[in-house]
Amino acid sequence: MSIAQTFLxxxxxxxxHGYELKRLYDERFGQSRPLHYxxxxxxxxxxxxxxxxxxxxxxxxxxxxxxxxxxxxAGVTDVERWLNQPEKxxxxxxxxxxxxxxxxxxxxxxxxxxxxxxxAEHLRVMRELTRRKTTGDLADQLICDFALFHLEADLRWxxxxxxxxxxxxxxxxxxxxxxxxxxx
Amino acid sequence: MTHPTTxxxxxxxxxxxxxxxxxxxxxxxxxxxxHVRAGEIVAVMGSSGSGKSTLLHCLAGIVxxxxxxxxxxxxxxxxxxDAERSALRRTDFGFVFQFGQLVPExxxxxxxALPLRLSGVRxxxxxxxxxxxxxxxxxxxxxxxxxxxxxxxxxQRVAVARALVTTPRVVFADEPTGALDSLNGEQVxxxxxEAARSTGAAVVLVTHEPRVAAYADRxxxxxxxxxxxxxxxxx
Numbered sequence: 417m418s419i420a421q422t423f424l425x426x427x428x429x430x431x432x433h434g435y436e437l438k439r440l441y442d443e444r445f446g447q448s449r450p451l452h453y454x455x456x457x458x459x460x461x462x463x464x465x466x467x468x469x470x471x472x473x474x475x476x477x478x479x480x481x482x483x484x485x486x487x488x489x490a491g492v493t494d495v496e497r498w499l500n501q502p503e504k505x506x507x508x509x510x511x512x513x514x515x516x517x518x519x520x521x522x523x524x525x526x527x528x529x530x531x532x533x534x535x536a537e538h539l540r541v542m543r544e545l546t547r548r549k550t551t552g553d554l555a556d557q558l559i560c561d562f563a564l565f566h567l568e569a570d571l572r573w574x575x576x577x578x579x580x581x582x583x584x585x586x587x588x589x590x591x592x593x594x595x596x597x598x599x600x
Numbered sequence: 601m602t603h604p605t606t607x608x609x610x611x612x613x614x615x616x617x618x619x620x621x622x623x624x625x626x627x628x629x630x631x632x633x634x635h636v637r638a639g640e641i642v643a644v645m646g647s648s649g650s651g652k653s654t655l656l657h658c659l660a661g662i663v664x665x666x667x668x669x670x671x672x673x674x675x676x677x678x679x680x681x682d683a684e685r686s687a688l689r690r691t692d693f694g695f696v697f698q699f700g701q702l703v704p705e706x707x708x709x710x711x712x713a714l715p716l717r718l719s720g721v722r723x724x725x726x727x728x729x730x731x732x733x734x735x736x737x738x739x740x741x742x743x744x745x746x747x748x749x750x751x752x753x754x755x756q757r758v759a760v761a762r763a764l765v766t767t768p769r770v771v772f773a774d775e776p777t778g779a780l781d782s783l784n785g786e787q788v789x790x791x792x793x794e795a796a797r798s799t800g801a802a803v804v805l806v807t808h809e810p811r812v813a814a815y816a817d818r819x820x821x822x823x824x825x826x827x828x829x830x831x832x833x834x835x
Contacts, residue, residue, distance in 0.1 A: 532821070532828065535821075536819075538810070539810065539813060539814060539819055542810060542811070542813075542814035543814050543815075543816070543817075545814070546811075546814040546815055550790055550793075550794075550815075564811055564814065565811075567810070568809075568810045568811050571810040572810075575647065579647070
């Protein structure tokens with residue numbers, strides 16, 4: 417996720433201090449991976465340098481001075497462009513699980529076991545997310561749903577692959593062809 | 601009312617061992633084994649035709665296995681008389697099916713009260729208890745309507761209320777969200793699992809949907825009539 421554009425979006429509502437941005441970001445978007453202060457100030461320095469934000473005021477405090485940051489017109493344009501730009505759908509074509517399945521078949525191991533172990537691990541994580549979702553607020557529900565739908569897609573692949581292991585094994589035994597369809 | 605779990609914590613409440621069942625020449629179960637402890641929610645997963653619904657029907661005493669046995673609280677279901685098994689299904693078991701299977705001529709309140717009435721509870725008390733369960737499942741507003749007049753999600757919540765109104769020890773749910781959209785399915789699962797946990801009922805949940813299975817405490821996969829469970833912690 418782009419921390420820079422997220423900060424710009426948060427600053428569009430009103431100018432804020434660096435620690436406020438971190439708190440808001442962590443609350444709304446970073447529950448499982450809160451930001452380090454180093455990331456916050458490095459990001460703000462880059463946005464300042466690029467003219468996307470400016471210092472709106474400086475307040476003396478007990479420690480170092482506290483700067484308040486405001487978004488510039490160029491910053492608004494930048495965040496607008498980012499919001500309207502679709503995210504690149506991840507096609508997951510480089511798949512570690514597929515590699516493990518093929519290698520286990522090639523080495524005479526039990527590929528069904530590998531798929532089952534992965535399936536159990538996926539369901540364990542899905543149970544954790546479901547517990548978090550059922551006790552959380554709407555933000556938690558939407559964040560967890562995003563992850564749950566993706567994990568469910570993985571599980572469908574695991575199930576489908578388990579049902580086609582014999583076919584895949586037969587394909588791998590034929591030296592002239594490769595299961596990905598590419599010419600060696 | 602909740603069920604004490606102390607008598608069943610060490611031994612399973614429901615134990616199926618080596619179940620085999622053929623429909624003609626087609627094997628549906630081929631040595632399936634499943635143990636369910638009091639108060640736990642177990643998802644039985646598997647693709648269409650894997651034998652998971654047959655397993656549920658054997659566990660509930662609806663279908664007799666050709667071989668193997670099902671023990672409920674230490675008693676073998678196949679040694680009970682039909683009347684005993686029927687009584688067990690009325691008092692100790694609750695059922696939720698994919699399409700609700702509510703009685704179309706009765707109102708939703710009467711549908712929920714029905715299992716109590718069949719057990720001899722007087723109408724007034726049965727309907728009071730049914731009304732409390734409809735409220736708990738957040739469908740009080742459909743109490744006076746007939747099943748044909750309510751949405752699929754509402755109907756399924758009425759079916760959950762009917763399954764739980766007798767405070768059964770085991771709820772058998774066969775694809776309870778299979779006919780619902782994603783949001784309604786989530787709501788039914790949340791309410792079903794919350795209600796079961798609050799009464800101490802065990803749930804045997806048959807589903808092919810991983811997101812539904814994720815509401816359970818653990819899952820067992822049925823493939824070609826055999827059960828398989830991966831316990832990560834033991835590896």
